[in-house]
Amino acid sequence: MSRRPGNHSRRFGESGGGGLFSSSKSRPSPILSLGLIVLGALLFIAYSYSNSGGFGNNEAISRVEGDYSCTAEVQRVIPILKKAYGDSMHKVLHVGPDTCSVVSKLLKEEETYAWGVEPYDIEDADSNCRALVHKGIVRVADIKFSLPYRPKSFSLVIVSDALDYLSPRYLNRTLPDLARVSADGIVIFTGYPGHQRAKAPEVSKYGRAAKLRSTSWWIRYFVQNNLEENEAAIKKFEQAATKRSYIPNCQIFHLKSFH
Numbered sequence: 001m002s003r004r005p006g007n008h009s010r011r012f013g014e015s016g017g018g019g020l021f022s023s024s025k026s027r028p029s030p031i032l033s034l035g036l037i038v039l040g041a042l043l044f045i046a047y048s049y050s051n052s053g054g055f056g057n058n059e060a061i062s063r064v065e066g067d068y069s070c071t072a073e074v075q076r077v078i079p080i081l082k083k084a085y086g087d088s089m090h091k092v093l094h095v096g097p098d099t100c101s102v103v104s105k106l107l108k109e110e111e112t113y114a115w116g117v118e119p120y121d122i123e124d125a126d127s128n129c130r131a132l133v134h135k136g137i138v139r140v141a142d143i144k145f146s147l148p149y150r151p152k153s154f155s156l157v158i159v160s161d162a163l164d165y166l167s168p169r170y171l172n173r174t175l176p177d178l179a180r181v182s183a184d185g186i187v188i189f190t191g192y193p194g195h196q197r198a199k200a201p202e203v204s205k206y207g208r209a210a211k212l213r214s215t216s217w218w219i220r221y222f223v224q225n226n227l228e229e230n231e232a233a234i235k236k237f238e239q240a241a242t243k244r245s246y247i248p249n250c251q252i253f254h255l256k257s258f259h
Helices: 004-014 029-050 058-065 072-089 099-107 127-134 170-181 200-206 215-226 233-242
Strands: 091-093 113-118 138-140 155-162 186-190 251-255
Touching: 004 058, 004 113, 029 058, 072 099, 072 155, 072 233, 091 099, 099 113, 099 127, 127 138, 155 170, 215 251, 233 251
Parallel strands: 091 113, 091 155, 113 138, 155 186
Antiparallel strands: 186 251
């Protein structure tokens, strides 16, 4: 970015005959003043644009600062999930914080029905979220215990930002239960270790800080608990992601349901 303002300064100097610094000490050159104004404006625009995500690095910054949400990642990746899972995106259950936002986005998709489970309180929920709860589309439920759904109630279950707060003891209950209520698979979105840090409000709300585990930890956990990765879905997801130049900000795992 620094080269562009420099080029403007050189143009002004060359067209002004005497250069940028040819004026007296007591009175700055109008060309110099104009150049500084242009430089300041360009730097301000660049700063504002980068903060809005225009340069594509805002997500990387968010991951380091700890404010990136894997639930937001779910919303971003819905078109790729539809390519990978096809008809399995017909009846979707999302489990995780801010599930109302995911459910609302899924319901806007053609031929997609969606429900949500919010594992924590919704005291600060907006009117749209409260309406979804009132209609029974979104439930508030403790995912450490069996979900109030029959086996294979949903074609696909997506979980984000929820498993990171569970100890292995409760994971042993929750993941098999998610597999129980899904017919075609589970998609897990979880944070990268070292890229996110716990905040005081999170600890207060969730009862514990997030435990962000490595890919190798999750793979080992799946094997130990007879949870099989869905290789076919992984391949289709990767192909669709490549076509869209998608780079994930969270770990994404595709598991098979229990049959």
